[in-house]
Amino acid sequence: RKEVEQDPGPFNVPEGATVAFNCTYSNSASQSFFWYRQDCRKEPKLLMSVYSSGNEDGRFTAQLNRASQYISLLIRDSKLSDSATYLCVVNGDNSGYALNFGKGTSLLVTP
Amino acid sequence: SAVISQKPSRDICQRGTSLTIQCQVDSQVTMMFWYRQQPGQSLTLIATANQGSEATYESGFVIDKFPISRPNLTFSTLTVSNMSPEDSSIYLCSVGQAYGGPTSYEQYFGPGTRLTVT
Numbered sequence: 001r002k003e004v005e006q007d008p009g010p011f012n013v014p015e016g017a018t019v020a021f022n023c024t025y026s027n028s029a030s031q032s033f034f035w036y037r038q039d040c041r042k043e044p045k046l047l048m049s050v051y052s053s054g055n056e057d058g059r060f061t062a063q064l065n066r067a068s069q070y071i072s073l074l075i076r077d078s079k080l081s082d083s084a085t086y087l088c089v090v091n092g093d094n095s096g097y098a099l100n101f102g103k104g105t106s107l108l109v110t111p
Numbered sequence: 112s113a114v115i116s117q118k119p120s121r122d123i124c125q126r127g128t129s130l131t132i133q134c135q136v137d138s139q140v141t142m143m144f145w146y147r148q149q150p151g152q153s154l155t156l157i158a159t160a161n162q163g164s165e166a167t168y169e170s171g172f173v174i175d176k177f178p179i180s181r182p183n184l185t186f187s188t189l190t191v192s193n194m195s196p197e198d199s200s201i202y203l204c205s206v207g208q209a210y211g212g213p214t215s216y217e218q219y220f221g222p223g224t225r226l227t228v229t
Contacts, residue, residue, distance in 0.1 A: 032216050043203055043220040044154065046112075087153060091216075097142055097207050098169075099218060101153040 003027060004102035006088050012108045017078050021105045023071040023088030032091040033064055035073045037084045038104065044087055047073075078109045113138050113206050115221035123227045124194055131190045132224045134204030139184035142207030144218070145177070147200045154203065160187040194228045201225050 006023045013019050025033075033050035048055065050062040050071055061074040071088055088102040114137040124130050134143065143160040157177055158166040166179035181187045191198050204221040 034218075043223050046217055046219065049217065097209070097216060097218075098144065098156050098159060099154075101155075103153040 003100040006102040006105050010106040018076045021073045025069050025090040030090045034089040036087040039084050080109050083109045112219045117221040121225040129192045134187045136185045140206040143187045144205045145189045146203045149200045196228045199228045
């Protein structure tokens with residue numbers, strides 16, 4: 001079983017739509033959770049950390065369910081510039097700092 | 112966040128040769144890591160670069176194939192040794208900044224080195 005699993009998509013949505021990505025992780029000892037964004041042929045960039053209480057940053061909302069080992073990302077009012085691959089990331093080793101990446105969910109926002 | 116640069120940005124190498132990738136950070140950081148991203152795949156951690164001691168390698172990666180140096184808190188190198196076409200990948204340096212432990216932690220990536228082995 002992979003440590004971090006995501007629906008690969010692609011998700012094709014029109015501008016202005018709301019889209020949700022889901023992710024599950026296998027290591028119940030994980031303590032840090034993140035969503036990264038990766039544009040084509042670019043390095044991953046941190047989008048947001050995910051906290052137990054859930055957190056929001058503008059149009060982006062992240063939720064964490066530790067009991068189900070499930071993380072979500074909601075994007076409201078999608079923009080063309082949101083088109084990218086979204087990576088679910090979880091810390092995995094005993095030190096807590098090395099990261100395990102999901103394969104990513106591809107999003108295409110169309111006019 | 113720290114500014115991270117990598118050299119070279121890309122290279123095409125012949126099998127059997129070795130390539131050393133450099134990672135420079137504009138500020139001192141405790142944690143540095145090396146990842147690779149094979150075509151169509153997500154990132155896989157190769158090793159943690161430890162300053163002043165040997166790197167810590169993940170399962171499936173060994174020092175003879177991927178020797179790493181970390182002479183100070185702003186610089187690290189990764190060497191891909193005795194390359195084969197299967198080593199064609201993007202190699203990424205990353206740095207971690209902790210604000211209070213594993214639950215208050217962020218990791219940032221360099222622009223990557225795109226390696227093609229022929």
